[in-house]
Amino acid sequence: DLTVADAAEKPAKTLPDAQTVTAVTHWTDTLFSFRVTRPASLRFRSGEFVMIGLLGDNGKPILRAYSIASPNWDDELEFYSIKVPDGPLTSRLQHIQPGDQIILRPKPVGTLVLDALLPGKRLWFLATGTGLAPFASLMRDPETFERYEQVIMMHTCRTADELTYGRELVENLKNDPLLGELYGEDFAKRLLYYPTTTREDSPLMGRITDNMTSGKVFQDLGLPPMDAETDRAMICGSLAFNVDVKAVLEGFGLREGANSDPKEFVVEKAFVGEGV
Ligand code: FAD
Incomplete structure (x- = not known):
């Protein structure tokens, strides 16, 4: 070797x-x-x-x-x-x-860049499967925390072991002494993590769309429901996931933006083809 x-x-x-x-x-x-x-x-x-x-x-x-x-x-x-x-x-x-x-x-x-969003208070990362990848980059970029008070990573997979890469990444960030120094002890409260599974029992379950429309994720995290004044979002998953989440965000009054026209949320496919 x-x-x-x-x-x-x-x-x-x-x-x-x-x-x-x-x-x-x-x-x-x-x-x-x-x-x-x-x-x-x-x-x-x-x-x-x-x-x-x-x-x-x-x-x-x-x-x-x-x-x-x-x-x-x-x-x-x-x-x-x-x-x-x-x-x-x-x-x-x-x-x-x-x-x-x-x-x-x-x-x-790509469209999942901070410049494609208007300034706001909270930034939501919404991903299924390998759709986590662009957020693994953005969560590790200090610029993200300079622009937003809170960042919420919602990641959904079929099984619990499929969440491990993202879970370890978030835990390492929360325990990073440099980030603690940069942002103070409350950094852990500025990066919220909401991992769910759809096919295997785990502490948190269900689809991202369901947890948003039912209000469960807001209740669990102690946050107000999404609001176009304060909340921004980035979506990355299968085509079906992207379409469904987009509709939920539009229901909260958020509009889709682009590099050339920043608004309240942006979308990117995690892969071409159907998939779940
Ligand atoms: P392909 O012939 O490309 O795909 C075969 C089938 O597998 C597809 O029809 C689809 O149903 C399924 N599939 C493909 N990719 C995935 C996936 N990621 N998750 C679930 N099902 C899938 N892939 C990554 O693994 N990591 C990434 O960071 C990533 N980023 C991407 C960003 C963009 C903008 C796009 C459009 C795609 C991205 N992909 C990513 C998908 C990637 O381009 C390939 O499709 C993937 O690597 C599989 O390649 P392949 O040649 O083996 O099979």
């Missing part, structure tokens, strides 16, 4: 736009995260996505959109990925090891 040190000694990169894998963590049979070197010239806004991939057997790159899960101040790039058994990219990508190379097209884009 190649180590990072071996990779560093390789004389030349063999792929166009190649970056070297520095770490891989498998969270479940269907989820893993990995880190790669960051091109010196790559600038991005936390929440954006890039195209990454591997060379196919025919020598052509297999590229897919991936949200950057690391914040823009990080020296490396982190990604959080599904493993689709027959997926052209992820059936192979799930086997990468430190020292391997991936292709990374250095052109970040």
